[in-house]
Amino acid sequence: MLNFETTVQDSKSYGDLTLSEVEPILKINLRSNKREFSTKIGKLLSIIPPIEANTSSSNEDYSILWLSPDEWLIYSNNKISYEQQNLLEENLFNNISNTNQGSVTNVTDHWVMINLKGSKIYDLLSKSSPYDFKNFKMKKGSVAQTLLNHTDVILHNIDDNNLNLFVRRSFSEDLWLWINDSARFL
Amino acid sequence: MSKELRINSNKFIDQTTRLSFKFNGEKLYGYKGDTLASALLANNIHLVGRSFKYHRPRGIMTCGSEEPNAIVQIGNDPSLTDPNVRATEIELYEGLEAFSQNCWPNVKFDIGGINNLLSPLLPAGFYYKTFMWPASFWEKYEFFIRHSAGLGKSPTKPDPDIYDHKYYHCDVLVVGGGISGIMAAKLSAENNNETLLLDDKNILGGATIYQNNDCFQIDSTHTNYWLEKEIKNIKNIKNLTIKTRTSLAAYHGYNYLLAKENLTDHLSPDERKGKIRQRLWKIRAKKVIIATGSIERPLIFNNNDRPGIMLSSAIKKFIDFYGVKAGKEITLFTNNDSAYETAISLKKSGVNIVSIIDIRDKSSSKIVKEVEKHNIKIYWKHTIVNTEGYRRISFIEIMQLSDDGSGVIGKKIKLKTDCLGISGGWTPMVHLFTQSGGKLKFRSDDNVFFTRQE
Amino acid sequence: MFIINCPYCGERDQTEFSSGGEAHIVRPKQPTELSDDEWAKFLFMRKNIKGIQFERWNHSHGCRKWFNVVRDTSNDKIHAVYKMGEKPPVNK
Numbered sequence: 001m002l003n004f005e006t007t008v009q010d011s012k013s014y015g016d017l018t019l020s021e022v023e024p025i026l027k028i029n030l031r032s033n034k035r036e037f038s039t040k041i042g043k044l045l046s047i048i049p050p051i052e053a054n055t056s057s058s059n060e061d062y063s064i065l066w067l068s069p070d071e072w073l074i075y076s077n078n079k080i081s082y083e084q085q086n087l088l089e090e091n092l093f094n095n096i097s098n099t100n101q102g103s104v105t106n107v108t109d110h111w112v113m114i115n116l117k118g119s120k121i122y123d124l125l126s127k128s129s130p131y132d133f134k135n136f137k138m139k140k141g142s143v144a145q146t147l148l149n150h151t152d153v154i155l156h157n158i159d160d161n162n163l164n165l166f167v168r169r170s171f172s173e174d175l176w177l178w179i180n181d182s183a184r185f186l
Numbered sequence: 187m188s189k190e191l192r193i194n195s196n197k198f199i200d201q202t203t204r205l206s207f208k209f210n211g212e213k214l215y216g217y218k219g220d221t222l223a224s225a226l227l228a229n230n231i232h233l234v235g236r237s238f239k240y241h242r243p244r245g246i247m248t249c250g251s252e253e254p255n256a257i258v259q260i261g262n263d264p265s266l267t268d269p270n271v272r273a274t275e276i277e278l279y280e281g282l283e284a285f286s287q288n289c290w291p292n293v294k295f296d297i298g299g300i301n302n303l304l305s306p307l308l309p310a311g312f313y314y315k316t317f318m319w320p321a322s323f324w325e326k327y328e329f330f331i332r333h334s335a336g337l338g339k340s341p342t343k344p345d346p347d348i349y350d351h352k353y354y355h356c357d358v359l360v361v362g363g364g365i366s367g368i369m370a371a372k373l374s375a376e377n378n379n380e381t382l383l384l385d386d387k388n389i390l391g392g393a394t395i396y397q398n399n400d401c402f403q404i405d406s407t408h409t410n411y412w413l414e415k416e417i418k419n420i421k422n423i424k425n426l427t428i429k430t431r432t433s434l435a436a437y438h439g440y441n442y443l444l445a446k447e448n449l450t451d452h453l454s455p456d457e458r459k460g461k462i463r464q465r466l467w468k469i470r471a472k473k474v475i476i477a478t479g480s481i482e483r484p485l486i487f488n489n490n491d492r493p494g495i496m497l498s499s500a501i502k503k504f505i506d507f508y509g510v511k512a513g514k515e516i517t518l519f520t521n522n523d524s525a526y527e528t529a530i531s532l533k534k535s536g537v538n539i540v541s542i543i544d545i546r547d548k549s550s551s552k553i554v555k556e557v558e559k560h561n562i563k564i565y566w567k568h569t570i571v572n573t574e575g576y577r578r579i580s581f582i583e584i585m586q587l588s589d590d591g592s593g594v595i596g597k598k599i600k601l602k603t604d605c606l607g608i609s610g611g612w613t614p615m616v617h618l619f620t621q622s623g624g625k626l627k628f629r630s631d632d633n634v635f636f637t638r639q640e
Numbered sequence: 641m642f643i644i645n646c647p648y649c650g651e652r653d654q655t656e657f658s659s660g661g662e663a664h665i666v667r668p669k670q671p672t673e674l675s676d677d678e679w680a681k682f683l684f685m686r687k688n689i690k691g692i693q694f695e696r697w698n699h700s701h702g703c704r705k706w707f708n709v710v711r712d713t714s715n716d717k718i719h720a721v722y723k724m725g726e727k728p729p730v731n732k
């Protein structure tokens with residue numbers, strides 16, 4: 001995972017828990033506190049950045065996660081080629097950054113996305129995250145930024161017993177090993 | 187195993203599964219469900235250790251986490267040995283190996299015991315004061331002090347076991363699975379609160395689960411049967427999580443509590459392989475209910491520390507729960523009615539009670555009358571003035587109290603006994619409450635410190 | 641371990657936050673005109689109150705926003721949380 005070229009590419013199963021790294025996925029960080037920003041993004045991606053804390057909005061192609069009152073993370077729901085990624089980034093850059101509406105940063109290689117599926121997800125996470133998953137679990141689309149095994153993670157509840165976990169690339173191998181180690185005892 | 191110290195029927199002990207274990211190298215037997223303490227008592231072993239300073243013989247005194255004496259070393263594998271384990275808490279498993287601590291060369295003959303004879307020369311603080319000077323000599327003293335005063339041995343090799351963590355969030359945490367804890371958890375969970383119930387023992391029910399005394403009834407049934415039914419019912423409540431073998435260790439601010447769950451410490455080494463040994467629970471609760479019950483207080487008299495002198499409630503638990511007679515000729519010394527429960531339990535199981543010594547002038551409570559029916563000699567207004575027996579109590583000396591209770595009068599009476607149960611009333615376990623910042627106040631009607639509402 | 645109610649994300653465990661020390665310390669307008677002692681006073685000297693204290697906290701493992709907290713240092717009770725730039729809820 002540390003090496004861009006060699007993603008895990010493989011899926012591990014522990015009872016009713018499956019983990020897999022998903023690549024390549026477009027990830028873009030957006031920052032803005034301008035008023036027209038929302039409508040601009042709406043026009044470009046036909047999706048509105050959520051204002052409510054700890055939520056997300058999704059359409060068929062993209063999800064936008066709330067990170068902070070002026071910060072969002074866009075990622076593509078499906079694997080997407082690098083050429084397409086570049087096109088989209090350029091489009092956003094021209095319409096947002098270049099018009100002073102906010103900043104657009106391609107963080108595709110900054111975050112690693114791991115998908116977790118199964119009924120044991122929250123048993124695994126509660127082994128080392130102080131976060132209370134009670135509401136998160138129940139509400140589809142919930143977003144949580146918290147710590148997992150002392151590592152910063154962003155969690156996105158995409159469906160019942162199905163979530164995407166984002167971890168910084170340099171921490172990803174450590175966290176991947178921790179998840180695999182802990183999942184043995186679920 | 188001494189057959190005469192076991193009673194035959196008992197639902198908490200599986201007498202069909204015999205387990206072998208070793209204590210100080212001697213091979214002994216117990217049953218599944220025993221603790222090390224109950225198995226030792228069934229083998230007629232009271233002497234388990236030595237005191238820290240004077241190396242006086244020490245016996246099993248209680249039957250729970252409050253045990254001050256029966257502290258043993260488990261195993262001698264350099265990476266797995268476990269010091270300072272209470273014999274009253276460790277569950278017996280096949281192949282358990284335990285050793286006395288604080289004694290050299292062995293528990294029956296301890297050279298440090300000479301300190302006992304020299305005790306007038308060893309004032310309080312002797313170790314700390316004497317070996318301070320000259321400072322450079324400390325290195326020389328240290329070897330001998332550590333040797334004579336050591337509290338168990340640490341493992342010398344890395345720990346191969348696996349430990350787990352768990353963060354847990356709940357609406358209500360109930361600490362203690364006795365009758366009040368069970369009822370509190372039931373009420374809480376039935377009112378739509380996510381509830382966690384913890385108990386350090388292997389089964390729920392506290393002291394009520396083995397309370398079969400006629401004087402203790404709910405809905406016209408003995409409390410143990412009544413509670414058994416309740417326990418069956420609460421296991422089906424969906425909001426309620428129950429964890430046994432889990433002891434609460436810390437109560438921090440904002441209702442952040444730490445608990446240790448034992449997962450394999452009660453299993454034999456073969457059954458433990460590849461499993462998590464212990465789990466640390468990091469609990470965040472909206473409300474905490476402390477239902478930790480009370481512990482019995484000892485009574486103060488000369489030589490009240492001999493092996494064979496135990497809390498009267500412990501004798502009751504050993505007979506009613508573990509089916510073990512703590513002695514063959516038991517005497518009880520009390521200042522309240524609790525010891526009479528023990529007397530009835532012992533009588534029911536056919537143990538000979540030498541007598542009951544009661545500091546009070548008289549009691550006419552229902553339970554005392556019950557005991558009087560059994561023709562047990564009760565010495566009202568008497569007190570114990572001394573005891574005899576080095577490795578095990580053998581005699582007690584009692585005298586009558588003067589009218590104002592300030593002194594003793596009359597002739598000494600000497601009674602032969604091999605086990606003495608003492609009961610000085612009950613002290614609520616307020617430790618967790620005070621740890622959370624709670625304040626106490628003295629309640630004079632039963633002489634206890636109790637919780638004070640701000 | 642206390643729980644802090646982040647004004648942006650809601651209640652979270654203390655481990656997700658970093659403390660930024662005493663709040664409402666005004667930077668001198670003309671640092672060059674200060675003596676070394678005055679400058680040191682601004683830089684290093686803090687009240688370190690036993691009791692109600694105004695503090696800055698950062699939700700470093702969450703939204704990464706700074707905000708202010710009114711905390712009783714003797715029992716960790718948090719009396720108020722307010723955003724940067726907002727007026728303290730109680731008179732100082």
Ligand SMILES: [Zn+2]
Nearest residue numbers: 646649699703
């Ligand atoms: Zn936040």
